[in-house]
Amino acid sequence: MAENADDAEEFGVLRSKRNATRYQILVQIAERQPAVNQQEIADAIGITAQAVSDYLQDLVEQSYVNKHGRGRYEVTKEGVDWLISQTDELRRFIEHVSEDVIGQVEIETAIATTEIREGETVSLTMRDGVLRAMAGDTGSATAVAVTDADPGRDVGITNVQGVVDYDLGTVTVVAVPQVQNGGSAAVPTDRVRALADEHDLVAVAETVAVAVADAADLDPDIRFGSAVAVGEAAARGLDVLLVAATDVLSSHTDKLREQNVSYEVVDIVED
Structure with missing residues (x-):
């Protein structure tokens, strides 16, 4: 009182x-x-x-x-x-x-993979970089739905318990020289295209990297804010191919280290 x-x-x-x-x-x-x-x-x-x-x-x-x-x-x-x-x-x-x-009542959003009713316990998974929920408590991570949802629709969840079981993604970096040092012409586009086929997303940083993607007939998934977005995608389980100009390479790798994201720089530039 x-x-x-x-x-x-x-x-x-x-x-x-x-x-x-x-x-x-x-x-x-x-x-x-x-x-x-x-x-x-x-x-x-x-x-x-x-x-x-x-x-x-x-x-x-x-x-x-x-x-x-x-x-x-x-x-x-x-x-x-x-x-x-x-x-x-x-x-x-x-x-x-x-x-x-x-x-104390934090509400997150997931995509329903089954019909879900408010108050129901759901199991959480990560697929294609998106948190997903299905009715039932069989998963390694569970939550309580705070909204109704049909399959494919967004559902509000709270009281998350456990850990969502998924593997972190990795980043493969292709460094592209600046235009005065050969630019996109120095990069074998067939190698870039082959690498892209092995990854979930393609990101570009700077105009010369866009030229490489165009020459390889690729439509980048990430074109802006790549220093942050690439790490965010990898943290959600997606493998990312980052094509980056050499003058912005260090700012991107520094950010990946800050985010504790695993990356590899691949040297495919032709002499």
């Missing part, structure tokens, strides 16, 4: 309807001052114009608002200070909800 009482005091603007209404009216006055239409405020926050008038009288008596004639009001320094204090409390409450409440 003491904890609830502390919460009520800390988040008073939420626990007290009167404080919540005062807060909204002060915000409306601050936005509209000095010309304040009471009916507009009433419509904005969903109370009567008479109620707004009563609250305004109270706010004037509390020195939160100054009245400068008919329909002219201004929030005082004391009123601004009170607004700030209440806003800080609201912010703390939002952080509490986001971090302590919602954060």
